Amino acid sequence: MSHLAHVDPEIAALVVAEEQLQADTLRLIPSENYVSHAVLEATGTVLQNKYSEGYPGKRYYEGQQNIDLVESLAIERAKTLFAMDHANVQPYSGSPANLAVYLAFLKPGDTVMGMALPMGGHLTHGWGVSATGSWFRGVQYGVERAANSEKGGRVDLDKVRELALAERPKVIFCGGTAVPRTVDFPGFADIAREVGAVLVADVAHIAGLIAGGAHPSPAGHADVVSTTTHKTLRGPRGAMLLSTEEHAKAIDRAVFPGLQGGPHNHTTAAIAVALKEASGADFRAYAHQVVANAQALGEELAARGFELVSGGTDNHLLLVDLSGKDVPGKVAAKALDRAGIVVNYNTVPYDTRKPFDPSGIRIGTPALTSRGIPASEMATVATWIDLVVGAAKTGDEETVAKVRAEVKALMDAHPAPGLAVR
Numbered sequence: 021m022s023h024l025a026h027v028d029p030e031i032a033a034l035v036v037a038e039e040q041l042q043a044d045t046l047r048l049i050p051s052e053n054y055v056s057h058a059v060l061e062a063t064g065t066v067l068q069n070k071y072s073e074g075y076p077g078k079r080y081y082e083g084q085q086n087i088d089l090v091e092s093l094a095i096e097r098a099k100t101l102f103a104m105d106h107a108n109v110q111p112y113s114g115s116p117a118n119l120a121v122y123l124a125f126l127k128p129g130d131t132v133m134g135m136a137l138p139m140g141g142h143l144t145h146g147w148g149v150s151a152t153g154s155w156f157r158g159v160q161y162g163v164e165r166a167a168n169s170e171k172g173g174r175v176d177l178d179k180v181r182e183l184a185l186a187e188r189p190k191v192i193f194c195g196g197t198a199v200p201r202t203v204d205f206p207g208f209a210d211i212a213r214e215v216g217a218v219l220v221a222d223v224a225h226i227a228g229l230i231a232g233g234a235h236p237s238p239a240g241h242a243d244v245v246s247t248t249t250h251k252t253l254r255g256p257r258g259a260m261l262l263s264t265e266e267h268a269k270a271i272d273r274a275v276f277p278g279l280q281g282g283p284h285n286h287t288t289a290a291i292a293v294a295l296k297e298a299s300g301a302d303f304r305a306y307a308h309q310v311v312a313n314a315q316a317l318g319e320e321l322a323a324r325g326f327e328l329v330s331g332g333t334d335n336h337l338l339l340v341d342l343s344g345k346d347v348p349g350k351v352a353a354k355a356l357d358r359a360g361i362v363v364n365y366n367t368v369p370y371d372t373r374k375p376f377d378p379s380g381i382r383i384g385t386p387a388l389t390s391r392g393i394p395a396s397e398m399a400t401v402a403t404w405i406d407l408v409v410g411a412a413k414t415g416d417e418e419t420v421a422k423v424r425a426e427v428k429a430l431m432d433a434h435p436a437p438g439l440a441v442r
């Protein structure tokens with residue numbers, strides 16, 4: 021980064037500091053990852069100099085000889101990897117991708133159904149504080165209470181069906197941001213068919229697991245698949261909308277000219293690279309290891325008395341209810357951060373605390389798995405979390421500092437992809 025360091029040393033120093041932070045810390049935020057050098061290189065290219073409103077072969081700007089080929093490659097790779105008829109790789113990120121879905125299928129005031137935010141859904145699935153819940157009529161389903169041991173923390177599809185029959189949504193979202201269990205795409209598809217709704221599978225969190233065969237695919241069930249590209253898929257910050265042929269035109273029109281202007285071509289190129297990487301055998305192994313690591317970590321945390329929403333995980337993510345530990349999620353998350361373990365505080369279903377000071381933390385294994393950290397280390401990770409959550413309660417900063425040194429040693433033994441520093 022010699023040019024950056026020369027022109028703007030302040031920003032250059034902050035980038036280097038961030039790189040060092042990512043190298044030294046155990047990043048357990050389930051929506052984060054490490055991209056490869058190849059993805060980083062594609063992101064930092066001259067492709068960002070271009071305007072390309074339109075789609076390959078149908079642009080409003082000349083000079084698209086190379087850009088058309090880049091976008092076509094990304095589209096074809098996305099269609100193949102996710103076995104869908106159509107792909108639009110232009111949405112700037114997950115929220116704009118979901119807004120394009122509203123534009124394609126709904127009019128203001130129409131009914132949309134999705135999982136409630138505090139139950140694990142996403143803001144854009146019709147939650148009140150989002151435009152999707154104020155400009156549209158959001159109807160929300162949740163998960164069962166923990167006391168119902170068999171279904172606790174899981175979606176009861178009979179209840180989703182009842183709600184859908186009563187409310188007749190035009191669009192149903194399945195998936196979310198804090199969903200530790202397999203999304204039943206065929207079950208949701210049956211309900212959507214019965215009420216005549218478009219089924220949108222928001223697979224942002226699990227796209228990489230689907231690509232790697234570690235989570236069932238929504239292909240053949242969902243009408244539209246919405247995903248970001250930077251989570252388990254390990255690509256640049258961006259998004260895609262995939263669909264059946266029937267909805268291809270509506271989706272394309274909604275993204276451009278409906279919602280966006282020119283696509284971010286450097287991101288499109290990096291998405292194409294990430295999709296190529298995700299189609300390889302190594303990535304299949306990665307996706308399965310992400311799940312194996314999350315399950316091992318869940319078992320180790322449960323053995324140390326941590327309450328896991330739904331009792332465990334089928335994917336990359338654990339939602340931990342700290343009520344029984346008598347430590348608020350935010351206090352735990354801040355102590356863990358001081359120990360070099362990065363998580364986010366999170367509401368748990370039926371939380372009695374507020375979203376900015378909730379009862380839980382959310383943990384995921386995509387980033388640590390990208391560093392090659394094996395399942396055999398999850399007992400150590402769980403012990404660190406246990407020690408630090410205990411230390412957060414008593415103000416024992418000595419333990420926090422001791423864990424930080426141990427975390428650094430494990431990180432040094434497993435360098436992260438894409439980083440120049442160790």
Ligand code: DSN
Pocket residue numbers: 051114142197
């Ligand atoms: N902010 C993302 C996450 O952390 O899950 C979802 O949009």
